[in-house]
Amino acid sequence: MPLSPKLYTWLVGAFAALGSIVFGYDLGVIASVLPSPSFITTMGPRIKDSNQEGLVTSLLLLGAFFSCPFAGYVADRYGRRWCILVGALIFMLGASLQTGAQNIDYMMAGRFFAGAGIGWLSFLAPLYQSEIAQPSIRGALSTLQQLALGIGALVASWADRSSVEQYSDERQWRLPLSFQLIPVIPLAALIFIFPESPRWLALKGRDEEALATLARLHAHGDIKDPLVNFEYEDIKASIKEANPENINPWKELFTKMHHFRPLALGCILQFSVQMTGVSALQYYSPLIFANLGYDSVQTLRFQSYNSIIALAGELACILLVDRLGRRWPLIVGNLVSCATYAVATALYALYPASVDNTSAHLAFVMMTWIFNLAFSSCIGPLSWAYPILPTHLRAQGTAITSCFAWISNFIVGQVTPIAFRQRGWQYYIAFCVMSFTNAVTIWALFPETKGRRLEEMEDLFKYSSWFVPSHPPRVVNAQKVEKEMREGRLQPGHATEHATDNAFDSPAHKWEDEKLEHA
Known part of the structure; x- marks a missing residue:
């Protein structure tokens, strides 16, 4: 019995997401590698410096930042599959250098190349998934990126915990670093079995x-x-x-307002994700929990539970995203993030490790779990499920928005260890404030894209109001759209609303309709 088309498309998209597993794994594994006594001995005294420690963590992100523009070029010139293959090979080089590192310079080179590979793979997965999906499953398929990341983080947390409990020599950190090669090998070997975009x-x-x-x-x-x-x-x-043959896509993105608008929103969205402080919690949980009196084994146990919570949130997002949409889950998720940081900041300030209050310390841990659930079900996955640029600009535009994700991630990774040591609990106030401003920005500027065909995204941003609450575009029923596509009641190249009576509720759109009628 052949697979249903949607299940087959889903499996193809899931295979493409293998590259994101290594991203999640690399994010999680470094948290236990850095404090390992054997790792510190092998790397030498430079690793004890806060700047060097932050650089080892954040070079992964810097590599991803510099690689994205090249990935956009390769994806457009040679295809999505070739780009995925090249990214997988670059990552293999970086992972191998990390695993065999004999000093901090080898480790930094490995982190940079691994980051470059991750930059290619993480950028290509949601782009490829969105381009192969039907409208009714595009959101779910695009959020597989974050689910794969969560799987990688979960595996990393258990690998970290096992290695710390079983080994005290270099295997304590070399084995976990070597495991990140496992998902990439089948991805590189089999990618050409699957269809091109x-x-x-x-x-x-x-x-x-x-x-x-x-x-x-x-x-x-x-x-x-x-x-x-x-x-x-x-x-x-x-x-x-x-007419893409006669335009410069880079110029088009910055000179045409209806293209610049979605590009700017994509950059804002990726930046806002990092301003929730998620990377600070991922990279430096041992430092954070040590300040509350928890040892490394307890911290890894907390992280293991946290990874399970994240996975549950990501699964919930996949199941509900095409029903609930993108806009309101992003708003609610950021408001929950703001609330958890407000409570966590107060607990961290009032009950440090010097105060014997186990209940308060556990309450802080629970705040990080609640934050992680909100982030994993609303914020992280949806930042990749907001494809808003036309086909001829999608690769270049996504490369630019991805650069914003990586550079903001790099900044947080570099600044966090210094900020924690110098400011302590006060550092959390910034994330509390920025989570709130994220929610307000998304409420004001981001229209709903649920159920719309990729080919009509340009019209959505061309004709809808910049201040979304003033004239919000109506929500589209993707199942109804697909039915109308099959029955011939919707014409190719026309907006969905022409068939479903869901007009863009915008004066600009009405003016354009009148102009066309008189032409």
Whole structure:
């Protein structure tokens, strides 16, 4: 019995997310590697300096930052699959250097190359997933990125705990570092078994391959399927209107306001994710919990439980994102983040390790768990599930927004150990304030994208109001849209609302409609 088209598409997207497992694993594993006595001895006295410790952590992010523009070029010129392969090979080099490092310079080089590979893989996974998905499962498929990250973090927490409990020599940190190679090897070996992005094929004029790939993904290979033909004609109409052969995509992103707007929102969204302080908690949990009197074994146990909570949140997001949308979960998640930081800051200030109050210390740990649940179910996954640029600009635009994710992550990773040692609990106030401003910004500027076809995103940002609460675009029913696509009641190249009576509730859109009627 053949797999249903949506299940097949889901499995293809899940395979592409293997690269994100190593991202989550690398984020989690460094927390136990840095305090390992054997690691400190091998790396030498430089590792005891706060700046050097922060650099070992954040070079992963710096590598990802510098690699993203190159990934965007390769993805557009050679295809999504080739880009995934190159990213996997770069990561293998970095992981090998980390595993065999004999001093801090080897470790830093390994972290940088591993980060470069992660930059390629994390950037490509949601882009590829969004380009192969039907509208009704695009949100769920794109959030697989964060689920894979959570799986990697969970495996890292248990690998860390096992190595600390069983070994006291170099195996305590070399074994966990070596395990990060495992998911990438099958990804590199098998990526060409899976289909190329049909939208990239159409962009390159390979129309027959694009149609066949859409049929393979969405209709058991039937190129006469109505849904497949609608998608194909919709993609072609979008590309024809954009005329990508005669434009400079980098210039287009910054000179056309309806392209710059979604680009700016993507950058703001990625920056806002790091301003929740999630990376500070991920990278430096041993330092944080040590200030409350917990030893390394207790900290790793807390992190193991935290990884399970994160995984539950990510699964909930996958199940609900295409029902609840993106906008309000992002707002609510940031408000919960603000509340947990407010409580955690008070607990950290009033009950440090010198105060014998086990209940207060456990309450602080629980605040980090509640924060992690909110982040994993609302904030982290949805930052990758907001594809808002047209096909001919998507790779370059996503590369730029990813750069914002990595550079802000780098800043947090570099500053956190210094800030904790100099400011202590006061450092948390910044994350409390910024989580609140994140919620306000998303409420004001971010329209809902749930259920909309990728090919109509340009119209959404061209015709809707910049201040979203004043004229919010109505929410689209993706299941209804797909039904209308199959029945021929929606024309390729037209906005979904023309068939579903869900108009962009914006004066700009109404003015444009009137102008077209008079033309």
